[in-house]
Amino acid sequence: MIRVAAIGDVHFSEDSRGRFRAQWERTHESADVLLLAGDLTQHGDPAQAEALADELEGIGVPVVAVLGNHEHHEGHEEQVRQVLERRGVRVLEGEVTTLDLGGRTLGIAGTKGFGGGFVGACCHKFGEPLMKAFVQHTEELAARLRENLASLDTDHRVALLHYSPVEATLVGERLEIYPFLGSYLLGEAIDAAGADLVLHGHAHRGSEKGVTPGGVPVRNVAFPVLRHAFAIYQLEEPRRLAKTA
Amino acid sequence: MTSDEHYLIGHIQDVLSADPRTCKQDITIYIREGTLWLMGQTSTEERRQTIESVVVELAPDMGVRNEIRVLEVLPPTEAEIIPP
Numbered sequence: 001m002i003r004v005a006a007i008g009d010v011h012f013s014e015d016s017r018g019r020f021r022a023q024w025e026r027t028h029e030s031a032d033v034l035l036l037a038g039d040l041t042q043h044g045d046p047a048q049a050e051a052l053a054d055e056l057e058g059i060g061v062p063v064v065a066v067l068g069n070h071e072h073h074e075g076h077e078e079q080v081r082q083v084l085e086r087r088g089v090r091v092l093e094g095e096v097t098t099l100d101l102g103g104r105t106l107g108i109a110g111t112k113g114f115g116g117g118f119v120g121a122c123c124h125k126f127g128e129p130l131m132k133a134f135v136q137h138t139e140e141l142a143a144r145l146r147e148n149l150a151s152l153d154t155d156h157r158v159a160l161l162h163y164s165p166v167e168a169t170l171v172g173e174r175l176e177i178y179p180f181l182g183s184y185l186l187g188e189a190i191d192a193a194g195a196d197l198v199l200h201g202h203a204h205r206g207s208e209k210g211v212t213p214g215g216v217p218v219r220n221v222a223f224p225v226l227r228h229a230f231a232i233y234q235l236e237e238p239r240r241l242a243k244t245a
Numbered sequence: 246m247t248s249d250e251h252y253l254i255g256h257i258q259d260v261l262s263a264d265p266r267t268c269k270q271d272i273t274i275y276i277r278e279g280t281l282w283l284m285g286q287t288s289t290e291e292r293r294q295t296i297e298s299v300v301v302e303l304a305p306d307m308g309v310r311n312e313i314r315v316l317e318v319l320p321p322t323e324a325e326i327i328p329p
Binding site for chain 2: 003005010011015016019020023030031042043045070073074196197204205217219223224227228229230231232233234235236237238
């Protein structure tokens with residue numbers, strides 16, 4: 001059994017200092033790892049990433065993150081990543097990491113993901129180059145996510161995203177903006193490769209719980225949805241058959 | 246609401262989204278009898294006030310009613326069991 005703590009959309013800045021500290025410094029009491037589902041900063045200023053790293057200092061569990069669209073706003077996403085990695089946060093951008101947590105292994109495939117919408121109401125690679133590029137970006141990230149998840153040979157596998165792979169966790173948002181909140185291509189990739197759990201953020205007015213068409217649980221852990229310092233998901237072991245005489 | 250007021254809301258939401266002081270895409274705005282009503286939630290009192298200040302800059306002749314709520318960080322709850 002592995003206990004995964006997760007939170008997204010904490011949007012750190014100087015004025016955020018101390019908001020999460022009292023809860024985060026006790027993370028090790030209730031979880032084995034903390035996953036951050038993007039929008040870590042207010043607008044991608046490396047100083048904001050430093051403020052977040054200070055808040056996470058010494059919490060006693062590994063921290064793994066993906067970046068969100070806010071980290072891209074000022075074009076300093078690489079510096080944000082460097083700050084966080086220097087301070088011990090593993091940042092996944094189309095990458096994987098494997099953790100040994102008390103003898104059980106957890107594989108995490110992380111990507112920001114992107115938009116495009118959902119089956120029956122989505123963007124297509126048609127018309128203007130900008131529209132084609134929009135869809136192409138999501139296709140590329142989804143293909144990488146699929147490869148990365150499939151490459152993980154661990155006891156448990158988690159997909160860590162910023163954008164949503166399903167509509168269910170967007171319920172509460174206006175339907176008109178669903179194409180900017182996620183894409184079914186991400187869900188398709190997860191269902192093809194398999195995972196125990198998908199975590200994402202981005203949709204502040206969305207809902208916590210959903211599921212992919214293939215049956216993988218999806219959780220929107222955006223802070224405005226959870227309103228807690230983090231949520232905890234306990235990944236159970238497969239039940240072993242009793243030996244018979 | 247007049248057409249001018251309608252488009253003003255659109256432009257204010259554009260600025261609130263992209264301005265580094267706010268970076269806020271989920272503020273709902275209404276105009277009622279010359280007053281801008283701001284609704285939504287944010288992380289700190291400082292950000293709540295900054296949003297209002299930016300709106301005042303954009304519409305200095307209008308009243309502003311700030312109903313944005315500051316979210317408290319609650320302790321984590323019990324773990325959810327995710328079956329294999």
